[in-house]
Amino acid sequence: MGLSGGVDSSVTAALLKERGFDVVGVHLKCYNVDGCAEQDAEDARRAAEILKIPFYVFDYEQEYKDRVVKYMIDGYKAGITPNPDVMCNKEIKFGLFFDKAMELGADYVATGHYARIQKSKTCLPVGRVKNQKSYELRIAKDSTKDQSYFLWTLTQKQLAHCLFPVGELIKRTEVRKLAKKFSLENAEKKDSQGICFLGQVSIADFLKDYIKPKTGAVMNAAGEQIGAHSGAAFYTIGQRHGFDVRIRKQESGIKGDRKPHYVVSKDVKKNILVVAEGEENESLYKKEVELAAVNFISTITNNQLPMTVYARVRYRQPLAKAKLLRHSERSEESRYKLLFAAPQKFVAVGQSAVFYDKKGVMLGGGVIL
Numbered sequence: 255m256g257l258s259g260g261v262d263s264s265v266t267a268a269l270l271k272e273r274g275f276d277v278v279g280v281h282l283k284c285y286n287v288d289g290c291a292e293q294d295a296e297d298a299r300r301a302a303e304i305l306k307i308p309f310y311v312f313d314y315e316q317e318y319k320d321r322v323v324k325y326m327i328d329g330y331k332a333g334i335t336p337n338p339d340v341m342c343n344k345e346i347k348f349g350l351f352f353d354k355a356m357e358l359g360a361d362y363v364a365t366g367h368y369a370r371i372q373k374s375k376t377c378l379p380v381g382r383v384k385n386q387k388s389y390e391l392r393i394a395k396d397s398t399k400d401q402s403y404f405l406w407t408l409t410q411k412q413l414a415h416c417l418f419p420v421g422e423l424i425k426r427t428e429v430r431k432l433a434k435k436f437s438l439e440n441a442e443k444k445d446s447q448g449i450c451f452l453g454q455v456s457i458a459d460f461l462k463d464y465i466k467p468k469t470g471a472v473m474n475a476a477g478e479q480i481g482a483h484s485g486a487a488f489y490t491i492g493q494r495h496g497f498d499v500r501i502r503k504q505e506s507g508i509k510g511d512r513k514p515h516y517v518v519s520k521d522v523k524k525n526i527l528v529v530a531e532g533e534e535n536e537s538l539y540k541k542e543v544e545l546a547a548v549n550f551i552s553t554i555t556n557n558q559l560p561m562t563v564y565a566r567v568r569y570r571q572p573l574a575k576a577k578l579l580r581h582s583e584r585s586e587e588s589r590y591k592l593l594f595a596a597p598q599k600f601v602a603v604g605q606s607a608v609f610y611d612k613k614g615v616m617l618g619g620g621v622i623l
Contacts, residue, residue: 255267255270255277255278255279255280255307255363255364255365256280256281256282256347256351256363256364256365256366257279257280257281257298257301257302257309258281258282258294258298258366259281259293259294259295259296259297259298259301259440259443260294260297260366260440260443260445260446261366261429261430261433261438261440261441261442261443262366262367262368262420262425262429263298263301263365263366264297264298264301264305264366264433264436264438264440265366265419265420265429265432265433265436265438266364266365266366266417266418266419266420267279267301267302267305267307267364268305268432268433268436268438269419269420269432270364270417270419271305271307275362277305277307277364278307278308278309278310278360279298279301279302279305279307279308279309279310280309280310280311280312280351280355281294281295281298281299281309281310281311281312282311282312282314282346282347282351283295283311283312283313283314283315284314284315284318284322284342284346284450284451285315285318285319285322285323285451286451286453287451287452287453287455287460288452288453288454288455289453290453290454291453295311297439297440297443300439300440301438301439301440304436304437304438304439305436305438312350312351312354314346314350314351317345317346317350318342318346318451321341321345321346321349322338322341322342322345322346322451323338323451325338325341326338326341326449327461327464327465329604330461330465330487330488331464331465331487331522332522333486333487333520333521333522333523333603334602334603334604335490335491335602335603335604335605336604336605337404337604337605337606338449338451339404339449339450340404340406340407340606342450343404343405343407343408344407347365348363348405348407348408348412348416351363352412352415352416356415360415361415362415362416362417363415363416363417364416364417364418364419365416365418366418366420367401367404367405367418367420367421368394368396368399368400368401368402368418368420368421368425369391369392369393369394369400369401369402369405369418369421370391370392370393370394370395370418370421370422371389371390371391371392371413371416371417371418371421372389372390372392373388373389373390374388374389374390374552388410388552388553389410389413389414390413390551390552390615390616391405391408391413391551391615391616392421392613392614392615392616393610393614393616394418394420394421394422395421395422395423395424396423396424396425398425398570399425400570402608402616403566403569403570403606403608403619404569404606405616406549406551406606406608406616406618406619406620407549407619408549408551409549409551410551413551430442457488458488458496461487461488462488465485465487465488466485467484467485467488468484468485468525469482469483469484469485470482470483470484470485470486470524470525470526470527471483471525471526471527472497472498472499472515472526472527472528472529473526473527473528473529474528474529474530474531475518475528475530475537480499480500480529481497481498481499481500481515481529482497482498483496483497483498483527484496484497485525486520486521486522486524486525486526486527487520487522489517489520489527490517490602491517491518491519491520491600491601491602491603492516492517492538492599492600492602493516493517494514494515494516494517494533497515497517497527497529499515499529513531513532513533514531514532514533515529515530515531516529516530516532516533516535516538516600517529518530518535518537518538533599536597538599538600539597539598539599539601540594540597540598540601541593541594541596541597541598542591542592542593542594543567543591543592543594543598543601543607543622544581544589544590544591544622544623545589545590545591545592545607545619545620545621545622545623546589546620546621546623547620547621548589548590548618548619548620549618549619549620550617550618551616551617551618552611552615552616552617552618554617554618556580559578559579559580559590560577560578560579560593561577561578561579562575562576562577562578562612563575563576563577563578563592563609563610563611563617564576564609564610564611564612565578565592565594565607565608565609565610566607566608567598567600567601567602567605567606567607567622568600568602568605571598573610574594574595574596574598575594575595575596576592576593576594576595576609577592577593578590578591578592578609578617579591579593590620592607592609601622602622603622603623604621604622605621605622606619606620606621606622607619607620607621607622
């Protein structure tokens, strides 16, 4: 049981013990900037003590730096917006931790993720073990807390040995109530926000230790310079703060009449940001998204494509109807496209696009190009 120190993983451990599992709590020591990890480790230890389960700490600090932090820094340097939470799940929680747990003889790895795993009614295709059941990854019951978006890299092997009990619960009305029932001291602990290893430190402040700030031009769609920024690498698509835009004379002098500007694109080599005025500006939308490094959780063959899916390009974004198809101009097996029925806002290169069927079963995901 991966014990983070939060209420979700603590309740997960309690529920599994109550159901008869032999639960061993493990806290993963990873890289942390603001020092909150020490309190999280203590909260995890206290939860294990209250639940009377064994407790261990696995030290993955260096591996986290090498596989997650470096991935994020390199992504921003290259001008994309990487998703370190997806990489943490792939490389650490369901990579190193999962493999170690299996090596030590565990039957399952459990975490406090809000997602659901169910056995599929269909068997795996020819070439796999005969009549072996496959597994489905589904959206959590509590759609406001659903974390399936960050789990699209999981494989059938991993799903067969994973448990996500709180995915069947509503956090506000059920999980915290259960935490009190089990006398857990973190029953009212606040949810973590943003990127886990940063804590209260902003992404921009963290990146400044690795990327030198450099003043550059803010341009509009017409190619006119209308302001300045502190370095194109620090910004992401859809961002509306952190750069200056001049007020043109012909614009209204009333501050309330001004619409905010949003980042539409960036060029880290030329150190330029292109912005658009107003959150409904058409340049903020894209109808077509190309994907690389695609992972199919449910079995999909190329002869089933194109197919209708329901996708999101940002965490907690409402699912949008789209067509999934192979990229027609490239030979790589991993290149696919999503063609949305309606244009999607704030599509950022490097982020994840995840797609489901109409029942909320995840089909797979990929990295936006």
